[in-house]
Amino acid sequence: MTRSILLAATFLAATGYAWGVPQAVDEQHAVPQPQPPLPTLSAEYRVSVYANVPEPMKLSFAHDGTLYVGRQPGVRIHRVAPGGYPVTEFGPPMADPDAVLADPAGHIGGRRQSVLVGGGGILAAIFPNQTASVIFNSGFTDVDDMKFDRRGRLIFSDDQPQVLSSSGGPPTVLFSTPTRPGSIAIDGRNRIFVALADGSIRIYNPNGTLADSAFATGLAGLDTYLAFADASDREHDRRRYEREHKNEHEASTDLYVLSGTSLLRYGGDGKAVTIGTGFVAGPSSGTGFVFGPDHALYVSDYYANRILRIARRPHH
Numbered sequence: 001m002t003r004s005i006l007l008a009a010t011f012l013a014a015t016g017y018a019w020g021v022p023q024a025v026d027e028q029h030a031v032p033q034p035q036p037p038l039p040t041l042s043a044e045y046r047v048s049v050y051a052n053v054p055e056p057m058k059l060s061f062a063h064d065g066t067l068y069v070g071r072q073p074g075v076r077i078h079r080v081a082p083g084g085y086p087v088t089e090f091g092p093p094m095a096d097p098d099a100v101l102a103d104p105a106g107h108i109g110g111r112r113q114s115v116l117v118g119g120g121g122i123l124a125a126i127f128p129n130q131t132a133s134v135i136f137n138s139g140f141t142d143v144d145d146m147k148f149d150r151r152g153r154l155i156f157s158d159d160q161p162q163v164l165s166s167s168g169g170p171p172t173v174l175f176s177t178p179t180r181p182g183s184i185a186i187d188g189r190n191r192i193f194v195a196l197a198d199g200s201i202r203i204y205n206p207n208g209t210l211a212d213s214a215f216a217t218g219l220a221g222l223d224t225y226l227a228f229a230d231a232s233d234r235e236h237d238r239r240r241y242e243r244e245h246k247n248e249h250e251a252s253t254d255l256y257v258l259s260g261t262s263l264l265r266y267g268g269d270g271k272a273v274t275i276g277t278g279f280v281a282g283p284s285s286g287t288g289f290v291f292g293p294d295h296a297l298y299v300s301d302y303y304a305n306r307i308l309r310i311a312r313r314p315h316h
Helices: 003-008 238-245
Strands: 045-052 059-061 067-069 077-080 087-090 099-103 114-119 122-126 132-136 143-148 154-158 162-166 172-176 181-186 192-196 201-204 210-216 224-228 255-259 262-266 272-277 289-291 297-301 306-312
Touching (some): 059 099, 059 289, 059 297, 067 099, 224 289, 255 289
Antiparallel strands (some): 045 306, 059 067, 067 077, 114 122, 122 132, 143 154, 192 201, 224 255, 255 262, 262 272, 289 297, 297 306
16 A cells, blocks of 8 residues: 555545545535625625535635635535535545645646645645545644645645745745744735734745735734735736736735625735625634635635625626
């Protein structure tokens, strides 16, 4: 038995599932439950329920619009078809599959159209045939959030005060942080924005040096989540990156920040505007907060078992 199979066996569990076969979430026979109200947004945005998914956590889109959804320990992640339905389980049960990231080029998973899953001290890959293998299981405590930068390098935050990177080999510490890091976002210049447990957002250069120790302060600690408006284009816009990289002073696109119950938008000047209220954060550092291929913002609403879609109104 190969090492990868042995390691994979650590997160496979004996369940009643037909392993390797997508399983639809049974909504037809579910007892209807009262739905909490939707968040309130400013006039230029509208919010709707995109999909009903049990206890959704971190989110990641593939290029075709398929959405992968992290979950709590010991179960299978969810796959949401483009348009929000059907919702099926995907891959084997995992030790702690809360963090997910589509890896269409196979930069880390080693196979195209892989899905990376982090949690429980491992980083694994689920392959298109729904088999899985552990990729990394040392050098970090637990994957919190992960993103690809514009060069295809994996950047992820740890439960320890550090952020790591990998270009395919074992991850190494890119930089240390003063408190535990949570959500991360990467701008058009490959700078890394990190939300910290102390309620601040720091900015680090691609080489790990500190660029700004207090881009924002007074936020909701590990209930703070970050996303750039063009994040869905990162994997397939390397040519554009090379053009942008010629101008190091080019302003980044707007940074969207979910801080506890409030949705904020930071412009290039670093000033925040509140554009939404009434959000409910899920388990600490576990809320999904990403832009999709349609340029809408998607937010997991853990306790309401749903994923929200936030989009600009047409006239805006």
